[in-house]
Amino acid sequence: MQQPDVLIVGGGLNGLACALFLCRSGLTVQVLDDKQIVGGIHRTEFPFAKAPRLPTFTGAHRVGFVPGALAAQLGVTLPLAPRDPALFVPTTTPGRYLLAGPGAAGLRAADPSDADALDAMxxxxDALxxxxxxxxxxxxxxxxxxxxxxxxxxxxxxxTGLVRGTFAEYVARFNVQSGLVKAALAADSLGGSFASWDTPGSGASLLVRHAAASPAGGGDAIPLGGMAAVARALxxxxxxxxxxxxxxxxVTQILVEGNAATGVVLEDGRILRANAVVTSxxxxxxxxxVGPSHLSAEYTRRIDAWVRPGGIAKLLVAFAELPRFACLxxxxxxxxxxxxxxxGGEDDAVRAxxxxxxxxxxxxxxIETPIELVFPNAAxxxxxxxxxxxxxxxxxxxxxxxVAGSTWTSEEERFTSALLDTLESFAPGARASVVDTVLLHPKKLETHFGVTRGHLHHxxxxxxxxxxxxxxxxxxxxYTCGRGCGPAAGVVGVAGLNAARRVIADLELALERTEVGIHE
Known part of the structure; x- marks a missing residue:
């Protein structure tokens, strides 16, 4: 096999976007992935033993924000459709709920008491x-x-106040009153980040979420044909x-010679070489x-500062029929x-x-926790x-x-039951319709997707x-193009574009130096 110009380790959406940009620039590219399918956390799988033909989204269940300018540069029509309605916030009271969309601004119509405040926010x-x-x-x-x-x-x-400050401070500027609306905005934005209402920087998550929910961001898009269809298109x-x-x-090792990455070592011992290596x-x-000794102390300090004590969990459920919510x-x-x-009810939702x-x-x-819920097959x-x-x-x-004083293995059954109890409180009879469940806590997510500590956003x-x-x-x-790169984890493909730009520029510079006889 001819040595490629670039090896890409990991076929997530950013890695796929990077490969596409590089190849279109005239470089030869090979993508290596330890899974049998590409797509990273954007997968459609069949996890249910008792419903083996039922597909669902095991990783991301939202595509993320695809900037319009990026979609144009990719030249790929992604199989996406706006989600309408976009957001449903049930209560346990008949007739009382929020049903908003398309776009996050739909909350304005859903709760007229905060109409002016939400309009202004x-x-x-939108302007930002x-x-x-x-x-x-x-x-x-x-x-x-x-x-x-x-x-x-x-x-x-x-x-600056939004991206450096807290979610609570930003919403307070507009005098939003409804506890249910405030909690809904927070829960809708913060999933995937280990941050709460009053965590510094939590306002940044609101900005990314609003961008994704906007028409330019796909309107909180539904991946037609399943989450894997997006990866398949790329x-x-x-x-x-x-x-x-x-x-x-x-890939078990990135090969370093001198102070340069020159290839990778595969699990079977083979060595593949390239002029550049990109990892997602x-x-x-x-x-x-790479090995810690090959990275600077500042680089190591920076990434270690991002380690969090926890992350998300996902409960996948197979139902005989869709749950019916008491409020609607x-x-x-x-x-x-x-x-x-x-x-926590409408009055206690934020404190909960x-x-x-x-x-x-x-x-x-x-045990009393917010839950973000999607029904992939209904959408x-x-x-x-x-x-x-x-x-x-x-x-x-x-x-x-x-888990303090316990283990996830010991707590799986109890936690699953607690989550189903929460669903049952909003949709009586839902438990009776359960066919099968699969719990993916952080350690299972880590193993299944190969993501450290199960942090799907990195x-x-x-x-x-x-x-x-x-x-x-x-x-x-x-080079790196993972979800830990700028501009944000919730922005799809741009990290791949940024890495591709740098690879192209650096390889062109190296070629120019070689052609004129400059050696370092």
Whole structure:
């Protein structure tokens, strides 16, 4: 096999985007992935022993924000459709619920008591997202530089306050009153980041979430044909451009000679060489592949500061039929929406979020916890079980990685039961319809997806743009395009574009130096 110009380790969406850009520039590219399919956490799988033909989303159950300018550069039509309605927030009271969409601004109509406040907040967020249209796909720079280069003067303080401050402080500026609305905004934005309502930087998650929910971001898109269809579209475009794929091929080491990455070592002992190596792994997996001695102390200090005591858990459920919510038993599109189950009642919903986060932060499994719920088959009937069963993906935003005084193995059954109890309180009879369940806690997510500590975002979206990893590393010839890179974990494909740009520029410079006889 001819040596490629570039080896890409990991075929997640960022890695696939990087491969496509590189190959279209004229470079030869090979993608290596230890799984039999590409896509990383964007997968459609069949995890249920008792419903083996029922597909669901085991990793990400939201695609993320795909900037319009990036989609145009990719030249790939992704199989996405706006989610409408976008958000369903049930209560246990008949007739009392929020059903919003499309777009996060739909909450305005859902709860008229906060109409003016939400109008003002969403208008400001819309303006910020518009100002950032170029910044999302530019090489990541500091928040301060973004503020000066792209944000209109009258919104610069608001931008800095949002991305550096807390979610609570930002929402308080607009005097939103409804506890249910405030809790819904927080739960909708913070899933995937180990951060709560009052964590510094938590406002940044709201910005990314609002961008994703906007029409320019896909309107909280539904992946038509399943989550794997998005990866398949990028992979097929890569193949058409000439990208070579080697799935089921595990990389155990990035080869370093001198101060440069020159290839990889495979699990079977083979060595593959290239002029550049790009990895889409998380920062700690990258360090393990390279060896800590090859990275600077500052680089190591930076990534270690991002380690969190916990992450998410996912409960996958197979139902005989869709649950019926007490507040809205008739069909009104609610099963197509992202559903938020908020414990504590309307008056205590915000404090309940804080208690759940505090429990997870202290190593306790939160029993009274918010749940983000999607029904993949209801939103897209093309992936429905031939036997008529329905799947649900329940995401719990905060659980500990290590359980204080216990283990996840000991707590799995109790936690699963507690989550089903929460669902039952909003949708009586749901438990009786359960066919099978699969719990993916952080340690199982870590094993299943190869992501350190099961953190599917790699790095919390409390850090954006230049506050995340750059595409370059301390080693010549080694680049990174994982979800820990700028601009954000919730922004799809841009980290791949940024890495591709640097690889192309560096290889062109190296070629120019060789042609004129310059040697270092």
């Amino acid at each position: 969403h208008a400001e967020l 997202v518009s100002d950032l249209a170029t910044a999302w796909i530019a090489a990541p720079v500091s928040i301060e530089e973004i503020r000066e280069r792209w944000i209109r003067p009258e919104l610069r303080d608001a931008f 992979g097929d475009a890569g193949k058409a451009a000439g990208v070579r794929f080697a799935t089921g091929t595990a 792994a998380d920062p700690w997996r990258l360090r393990a592949l 038993p008739e069909e009104n599109g609610q099963h197509r929406a992202t559903t938020l189950l908020l414990p 979020l804080g208690r759940a986060f505090a429990d997870a932060n202290a190593g306790r499994i939160p 897209d009937p093309s992936i429905r079980d031939p036997d008529g069963r329905e799947s649900a993906s329940l995401l719990v935003p905060w659980v500990p990685y290590d 790095v919390d979206d409390t850090a954006l743009f230049g506050d995340r990893l750059p595409p370059t590393t301390p080693l010549s010839g080694l």
